[in-house]
Amino acid sequence: MERKVGRRTAQILASAALVGVLGAAGAAPGQGQKPPAAPAKSAAPVPAKSAHLASWNPDRNAYFGDLHVHTMLSFDAYIFNVRATPDDAYRFARGEAIGHANGMNIRLAGGPLDFTAVTDHSEYMGAMREANDPSRPLHNSPLVQGLFSPDPAAISAAFNKIVGLSQANQMPKDFSAPDVAGRAWKEVQEAAARNNDPGRFTTFVAYEYTSAPDGRNLHRNVIFRTPKVPELPYTALVSSDPENLWKTMDQWRAKGIDVLAIPHNSNGSDGLMFETTRRDGTPMDKAYAELRMRNEPLVEITQIKGTSEVHPSLAPNDEWANFEIMERYIGSNKQVTKFHGSYVREALKDGILMREQKGFNPFKMGFIGSSDTHNAAPGSVEERNYFSKVGRSDGTAAQRGSVPPGGAKTWPAVVPDSNQALAPFQAWGASGLAGVWAEENSREAIFAALRRKETFATSGPRIRVRFFAGYDFPDDLAKRADLVKTAYAKGVPMGGDLRPSAGKAPKFLIWGLRDPNSGYLQRAQIVKGWVENGKAREQVFDVACSDKLALNKTTWRCPDNGAGVNLATCEPDRFKGDVELRTLWTDPTFKPKQRAFYYVRILENPSCRWSTWDALRNGTPPNPTLAKTIMERAWSSPIWYEPTA
Amino acid sequence: MASISSETSPERGDGAMRIFRRVAREPLVHFLLIGAVLFVGLESFQAMRRPVVRIDAQDLEQLANYWQIQMQRPPNKDELKHIIDDRIDEELMAREALRLGLDKGDMIIRRRLAQKMAFATDDTAQADEPTDAQLKAYYSKTADRYAAASRVSFQQAFFSGDRPNGGAQKAAAQAMERAEEDGRADPAGDPFIFPLAYQDVSVQDLLRDYGAAFVKTVSTAPLGAWAGPVVTPYGFHLVKVTARSAPTQASFESVRPQVRDAYLADRRAEANAAFLKSLHKRYRVIVAGVPDS
Numbered sequence: 050m051e052r053k054v055g056r057r058t059a060q061i062l063a064s065a066a067l068v069g070v071l072g073a074a075g076a077a078p079g080q081g082q083k084p085p086a087a088p089a090k091s092a093a094p095v096p097a098k099s100a101h102l103a104s105w106n107p108d109r110n111a112y113f114g115d116l117h118v119h120t121m122l123s124f125d126a127y128i129f130n131v132r133a134t135p136d137d138a139y140r141f142a143r144g145e146a147i148g149h150a151n152g153m154n155i156r157l158a159g160g161p162l163d164f165t166a167v168t169d170h171s172e173y174m175g176a177m178r179e180a181n182d183p184s185r186p187l188h189n190s191p192l193v194q195g196l197f198s199p200d201p202a203a204i205s206a207a208f209n210k211i212v213g214l215s216q217a218n219q220m221p222k223d224f225s226a227p228d229v230a231g232r233a234w235k236e237v238q239e240a241a242a243r244n245n246d247p248g249r250f251t252t253f254v255a256y257e258y259t260s261a262p263d264g265r266n267l268h269r270n271v272i273f274r275t276p277k278v279p280e281l282p283y284t285a286l287v288s289s290d291p292e293n294l295w296k297t298m299d300q301w302r303a304k305g306i307d308v309l310a311i312p313h314n315s316n317g318s319d320g321l322m323f324e325t326t327r328r329d330g331t332p333m334d335k336a337y338a339e340l341r342m343r344n345e346p347l348v349e350i351t352q353i354k355g356t357s358e359v360h361p362s363l364a365p366n367d368e369w370a371n372f373e374i375m376e377r378y379i380g381s382n383k384q385v386t387k388f389h390g391s392y393v394r395e396a397l398k399d400g401i402l403m404r405e406q407k408g409f410n411p412f413k414m415g416f417i418g419s420s421d422t423h424n425a426a427p428g429s430v431e432e433r434n435y436f437s438k439v440g441r442s443d444g445t446a447a448q449r450g451s452v453p454p455g456g457a458k459t460w461p462a463v464v465p466d467s468n469q470a471l472a473p474f475q476a477w478g479a480s481g482l483a484g485v486w487a488e489e490n491s492r493e494a495i496f497a498a499l500r501r502k503e504t505f506a507t508s509g510p511r512i513r514v515r516f517f518a519g520y521d522f523p524d525d526l527a528k529r530a531d532l533v534k535t536a537y538a539k540g541v542p543m544g545g546d547l548r549p550s551a552g553k554a555p556k557f558l559i560w561g562l563r564d565p566n567s568g569y570l571q572r573a574q575i576v577k578g579w580v581e582n583g584k585a586r587e588q589v590f591d592v593a594c595s596d597k598l599a600l601n602k603t604t605w606r607c608p609d610n611g612a613g614v615n616l617a618t619c620e621p622d623r624f625k626g627d628v629e630l631r632t633l634w635t636d637p638t639f640k641p642k643q644r645a646f647y648y649v650r651i652l653e654n655p656s657c658r659w660s661t662w663d664a665l666r667n668g669t670p671p672n673p674t675l676a677k678t679i680m681e682r683a684w685s686s687p688i689w690y691e692p693t694a
Numbered sequence: 695m696a697s698i699s700s701e702t703s704p705e706r707g708d709g710a711m712r713i714f715r716r717v718a719r720e721p722l723v724h725f726l727l728i729g730a731v732l733f734v735g736l737e738s739f740q741a742m743r744r745p746v747v748r749i750d751a752q753d754l755e756q757l758a759n760y761w762q763i764q765m766q767r768p769p770n771k772d773e774l775k776h777i778i779d780d781r782i783d784e785e786l787m788a789r790e791a792l793r794l795g796l797d798k799g800d801m802i803i804r805r806r807l808a809q810k811m812a813f814a815t816d817d818t819a820q821a822d823e824p825t826d827a828q829l830k831a832y833y834s835k836t837a838d839r840y841a842a843a844s845r846v847s848f849q850q851a852f853f854s855g856d857r858p859n860g861g862a863q864k865a866a867a868q869a870m871e872r873a874e875e876d877g878r879a880d881p882a883g884d885p886f887i888f889p890l891a892y893q894d895v896s897v898q899d900l901l902r903d904y905g906a907a908f909v910k911t912v913s914t915a916p917l918g919a920w921a922g923p924v925v926t927p928y929g930f931h932l933v934k935v936t937a938r939s940a941p942t943q944a945s946f947e948s949v950r951p952q953v954r955d956a957y958l959a960d961r962r963a964e965a966n967a968a969f970l971k972s973l974h975k976r977y978r979v980i981v982a983g984v985p986d987s
Contacts, residue, residue, distance in 0.1 A: 103845065103894035110889065160902035183810050191760050221763045249896065513887045532885050562887040565905065565927030597858065628855045628928050629887065 117419035129440030133425035135240035175233025320387030373478030415502025415686030502544025569626025
């Protein structure tokens with residue numbers, strides 16, 4: 050009975066937040082404005098008695114954010130007709146409405162985020178805006194011809210033109226002139242400073258390093274801890290080898306500029322992101338692995354352009370591996386051919402194998418998700434409130450292929466295969482949010498959490514995940530009110546290392562709490578990778594089942610809880626799934642000498658995919674070639690078992 | 695010329711001479727002659743003043759530079775001639791198109807011009823630095839922008855909605871009864887991922903994380919006593935509020951820079967609107983189907 054009440058509350062909560070979400074007519078408030086008033090900045094007096102912010106919690110709070118956000122300062126976003134500024138992006142993250150390139154108003158349904166970094170492409174940063182400004186010298190470039198059309202076909206041509214010239218190293222030098230980039234970089238810094246509001250909302254100065262040798266994606270977001278940043282970003286125009294970026298980051302750090310980089314879209318790297326040699330083909334060594342891990346403790350495993358956790362072909366025994374898979378190059382239709390080296394779970398396995406055989410691990414990464422919005426819309430990965438991510442190119446359902454072409458009411462007998470479709474937007478997912486466990490909502494605390502990998506990723510919902518491992522957890526840990534304190538005292542949190550075992554198998558505390566604006570939880574899983582006889586192996590264990598279902602400890606699978614969705618309304622079945630999943634699990638396959646990693650994956654009941662919501666609103670059936678439902682999920686950062694210190 | 699002619703044909707010249715003299719004295723002929731001279735003169739003068747297409751040194755350099763950027767080497771003599779010829783042809787076509795009015799009714803050209811105008815007016819609309827008095831007046835007019843949500847400190851006991859057989863509501867109610875009987879002992883509930891004790895948290899955050907019913911309870915419960923149960927999407931909660939602060943208003947001094955930014959943004963928007971309004975006054979706008987205003 051209480052479940053019923055709880056659901057209704059959730060719906061009210063959701064619909065209250067949904068008011069004025071999409072397509073509201075009227076002018077976009079403050080669209081593309083110079084800084085509007087940044088109101089109420091630290092208005093309330095911070096109590097002087099403590100050095101901590103009001104929200105300080107020694108057991109750490111979950112904060113949700115987006116560390117991958119583009120605005121009009123990115124060359125591609127500008128071409129996509131996006132005119133929203135970094136200030137607009139921060140306003141959107143704080144729950145305000147901003148304008149979309151299509152003219153509609155957009156707003157988060159799930160409420161404000163806690164932190165955000167605007168990460169515009171450092172290559173040609175701010176150049177397109179200047180090229181479109183008659184008062185700037187860049188405006189006279191012949192390249193400007195047809196570059197700024199509102200027509201989607203012309204937009205696509207313009208995008209390809211710039212990417213093509215850039216890859217051929219033929220972009221006019223004045224598009225990357227230091228004064229042009231400098232103006233934009235200053236704006237990025239000022240917007241971050243203006244919108245940082247300790248205790249309520251955290252911003253970071255950041256940018257995206259956009260390296261893609263032969264179109265194979267090696268992009269990274271570079272995030273700075275404090276306002277102390279280099280004069281200009283280090284760009285892929287200087288070097289497309291990330292190793293040179295990391296060396297530069299080391300130099301910055303020596304000057305007191307603290308920074309980390311987060312790679313993303315390994316799925317579009319065609320095996321390059323996690324190749325097991327250095328970029329120049331020479332073998333990796335310990336110094337390389339340390340350089341890489343010092344600068345890249347995290348990886349963005351899910352975003353709108355697909356999820357990079359695992360590919361079905363790499364994990365035939367993982368029934369949930371086929372989640373928002375995108376098998377193309379980034380920004381083109383070229384098919385990816387190499388999945389190995391493109392997915393994170395495989396990289397973690399390669400990493401522990403290299404640690405075992407060569408003594409170093411270049412792939413010891415924690416997880417975050419982020420949107421990669423090019424609409425200056427952080428956190429816009431909500432299935433029922435989805436407008437994709439590239440401005441005028443995919444702002445309508447028709448452009449995204451989720452409704453029948455030409456305004457028809459039914460689908461043609463032969464629907465173009467989504468994987469072969471001209472536009473990749475159908476294969477994109479409304480996915481990617483970053484979660485961190487930090488004592489308070491401040492730059493210092495959140496950056497420290499990123500650094501120690503106490504982070505998690507979600508496919509959009511604000512699912513909260515806790516994960517600890519230790520040898521001396523009491524058996525009733527999961528039932529104790531002080532479990533978090535005990536877990537910290539006697540174990541390590543996500544992102545940490547388990548010290549060598551003295552014979553005992555480690556215990557794992559797995560805990561997930563649903564997002565009240567999203568579905569109920571169906572199962573909690575442990576993904577384990579380990580080294581056995583010189584080979585890296587993996588297994589997915591269900592460890593907690595919903596609905597009081599009994600876990601089968603032979604197959605390590607929960608029985609199906611039978612939860613479904615009414616596709617005519619997108620209403621999920623009632624009374625299925627749990628508010629939270631919480632368990633203490635001991636690894637039955639643990640061997641003290643076997644190097645291993647463990648991470649948590651929590652799955653929601655099935656719910657409508659964004660494309661089904663689009664179809665529902667359009668009054669037409671969902672696209673028969675697309676998945677109608679998905680299982681939203683969250684991933685914790687791994688904990689590594691290191692048998693030798 | 696007339697005299698030379700008379701000298702070269704003296705015998706037959708007399709009659710013709712007479713006619714010529716008479717004609718030469720006619721005012722109409724004077725008029726026509728002067729007209730013809732003027733016409734020829736004007737024609738040749740106008741020919742000298744044809745519109746000029748000038749490609750100056752700077753243009754030449756720019757043309758060559760752009761070519762070089764795309765080709766990665768400087769143009770040779772022939773290529774340079776082609777580039778210049780193309781540029782001239784483009785200019786001629788464009789001039790002729792303008793002369794023929796081909797720019798009229800072209801959406802792209804219209805948009806571009808409007809955009810240029812907007813850039814130009816935006817630059818001229820730079821407002822003066824506001825005085826303190828202006829800013830204070832603006833601040834009091836927009837005071838609600840500088841208000842922070844009320845904050846609250848409380849403890850909670852949580853009863854998970856996953857308890858079997860609707861047990862959460864019952865357990866919460868029983869715990870509440872016990873708390874009312876014995877004010878000293880805190881009720882014991884289930885573990886919870888959210889904090890069981892909050893210090894000075896904003897009700898906005900609570901609204902996002904727990905919903906409206908919960909916020910109502912923590913906003914109205916008596917201080918220092920357990921209250922509830924209140925239902926949320928997670929289950930049932932008892933709360934003991936220990937402190938509550940009213941919404942606070944940031945002082946003018948503490949937010950002066952933000953007030954200034956907002957004030958200037960407002961002035962800019964006003965100036966732009968005023969400029970458009972002045973344009974409306976200078977033109978009569980007629981829209982089909984809409985009564986002329």
